[in-house]
Amino acid sequence: MLVGSFGASLTEHLIMSSAICIAWMAGLVFFETRSQGTIAGRTVLELRQIIITTLVVFGAFAIWCTISGSRIGRGYLMVALPVGTTLLVATRLSWRAWLRRQRAAGSHQYRVLLAGNPATVAKVADELRRSPEAGYRIVGSWTPDDAVQTGTGPTMTTALDSVVEAAERRSADTVIVTGSDDLTHEQIQRLSWLLDDARLDLAVAPSLTDVAGDRLHMTPVAGLPLIHIETPRLHGRQAMLKRAFDIVGSLMLLTLLSVPMLVIALLVKLTSRGPVLYHQERIGFNGTPFKMTKFRTMRQGADAELAALLAARGDETTPLFKLRDDPRITRVGRVLRKYSLDEFPQLFNVLRGEMSLVGPRPQVAAEVALYEDQALRRLIVQPGMTGLWQVSGRSTLSWEDALRLDLFYVRNWSLLADLVILLRTFRAVALPGESAH
Numbered sequence: 001m002l003v004g005s006f007g008a009s010l011t012e013h014l015i016m017s018s019a020i021c022i023a024w025m026a027g028l029v030f031f032e033t034r035s036q037g038t039i040a041g042r043t044v045l046e047l048r049q050i051i052i053t054t055l056v057v058f059g060a061f062a063i064w065c066t067i068s069g070s071r072i073g074r075g076y077l078m079v080a081l082p083v084g085t086t087l088l089v090a091t092r093l094s095w096r097a098w099l100r101r102q103r104a105a106g107s108h109q110y111r112v113l114l115a116g117n118p119a120t121v122a123k124v125a126d127e128l129r130r131s132p133e134a135g136y137r138i139v140g141s142w143t144p145d146d147a148v149q150t151g152t153g154p155t156m157t158t159a160l161d162s163v164v165e166a167a168e169r170r171s172a173d174t175v176i177v178t179g180s181d182d183l184t185h186e187q188i189q190r191l192s193w194l195l196d197d198a199r200l201d202l203a204v205a206p207s208l209t210d211v212a213g214d215r216l217h218m219t220p221v222a223g224l225p226l227i228h229i230e231t232p233r234l235h236g237r238q239a240m241l242k243r244a245f246d247i248v249g250s251l252m253l254l255t256l257l258s259v260p261m262l263v264i265a266l267l268v269k270l271t272s273r274g275p276v277l278y279h280q281e282r283i284g285f286n287g288t289p290f291k292m293t294k295f296r297t298m299r300q301g302a303d304a305e306l307a308a309l310l311a312a313r314g315d316e317t318t319p320l321f322k323l324r325d326d327p328r329i330t331r332v333g334r335v336l337r338k339y340s341l342d343e344f345p346q347l348f349n350v351l352r353g354e355m356s357l358v359g360p361r362p363q364v365a366a367e368v369a370l371y372e373d374q375a376l377r378r379l380i381v382q383p384g385m386t387g388l389w390q391v392s393g394r395s396t397l398s399w400e401d402a403l404r405l406d407l408f409y410v411r412n413w414s415l416l417a418d419l420v421i422l423l424r425t426f427r428a429v430a431l432p433g434e435s436a437h
Contacts (some may be wrong), residue, residue: 013076020061020080027053047089047416054085093423103135110135110201113167115142116178124178124205130401140170160187164194174201234381234413241415242356242382249357249422250350263345264295264336272330274300277345282362285382290354292362293345297333298326340429346385359384359420360406378406381413392422 033049058081064070065077100387102108114121121141128136142163167175175195177188188204195202234242267277278296281289329337336342349355355362362383371378389397389405397405410418 012070016061016070016076017080020057020084023061024054024057027057046092047420050092051085051341054081054088097427100133101133104133106132106137108135109137110171110174111139111172112136112171112174112176113140113142113163113170113180114138115163115166115178118143118145120179120205124176137175139172140166142166149385154273160194162190164198164200167195167200168198172200174203177202177204178225179205238415242418243353245415245418246350246353246356250347254347254351257344257347260341264341264344267332268295268297268336271332272296272299281365282383283365283379284354284362284369285379287368288381289365290349292349292355292361295342295345297330297336297342298328299330302328328335338432340432343385350385354382356382356384358409358421359387360387360409363389374407376404377410378403381410386421386425388421391428392423 028050031049031053033046033053058077062077099108115123116124121143125138125141128134128138144159163175166172175191177191188202192202268276274296276296278298279291280292280294282292284290333342346355350357359380359382368379387406388409389402392401392405
């Protein structure tokens with residue numbers, strides 16, 4: 001009997017389970033893992049706080065059971081800990097996915113007024129519009145010129161009052177100061193008091209972009225908020241950890257996908273002339289070329305046709321040679337590409353150390369030759385089977401957006417972020433929509 005195997009009665013287990021749930025929920029509230037204001041948009045930080053809270057709660061109960069001599073064994077806690085944590089994380093991720101969809105559709109959004117000089121207002125507005133799923137709806141803007149034009153006068157005191165008035169007129173709930181240089185420390189402090197009186201939130205956008213939240217640490221020094229930016233280090237212990245993750249992950253996936261890969265190989269062979277696998281030279285880590293392997297999805301001789309197709313469509317100068325409605329793709333290949341099934345053989349590239357499970361997509365030499373200096377930073381990490389831009393729009397993204405996301409990944413790498421990208425990849429592959437071709 002299950003209860004007997006744990007050495008305690010059913011009643012004792014129910015009491016313990018109830019106590020753990022109450023303490024667990026209280027801990028999650030105490031660490032503000034449910035707070036929109038402190039956690040919104042920061043999945044990695046939320047997961048980290050959930051794990052810390054869980055370990056603290058279960059550790060405290062394990063110590064209590066040992067000291068009190070409780071008949072509830074360690075086996076019970078060893079089962080409850082991974083099962084409960086998995087269910088909680090899955091619930092939170094599902095809720096976040098639902099919230100992102102709702103916000104992208106225009107619901108559950110913050111109403112934001114941007115305040116600053118015209119240049120920084122335009123820049124922040126453009127960045128926020130790139131990410132509708134973040135939930136920031138711009139309802140208006142305020143610049144120092146607006147204060148003069150509306151008759152409030154050129155003094156900063158009345159100008160700050162006009163920020164609050166502008167926010168209230170537009171029913172905003174948040175004011176974002178778009179540049180830390182636009183207002184002095186004293187002016188921002190006064191504005192925060194005015195907004196607090198009006199029950200409005202204040203946010204300040206510093207002159208930092210594309211930095212992950214978990215790399216930012218604010219330290220107040222003599223009233224001065226210093227922002228420390230951790231440098232992501234993908235070498236030494238971190239590189240070994242990522243490599244171990246790649247080896248274990250690729251072996252597991254190859255085992256799970258062995259039968260589907262055999263079926264795909266048969267379909268490719270029986271429906272079109274040519275080899276089952278397609279090998280193409282790509283540029284990898286530090287500019288080292290390697291042979292990337294995929295299931296063949298195009299007719300034979302397709303590579304020779306690429307230059308003419310790109311020239312006909314005017315895309316030959318863009319470092320992202322991917323065509324919509326490519327006539328070279330076979331019928332089976334179109335299905336394989338839509339669901340990314342043609343990528344499965346790249347698991348062997350990962351196993352050999354030429355690629356990683358997560359990273360910027362490897363490109364051909366002709367594309368890399370078009371790189372400017374900034375784009376070359378894509379090559380300082382291992383290329384990946386999936387990456388940030390693949391789960392953020394796949395083939396619908398422009399080269400500029402894809403590069404921005406790849407560089408964000410390079411600057412902000414973490415193993416936990418890799419796990420989040422992999423989870424999002426499974427969903428993007430299962431439900432590709434119109435973003436895959």
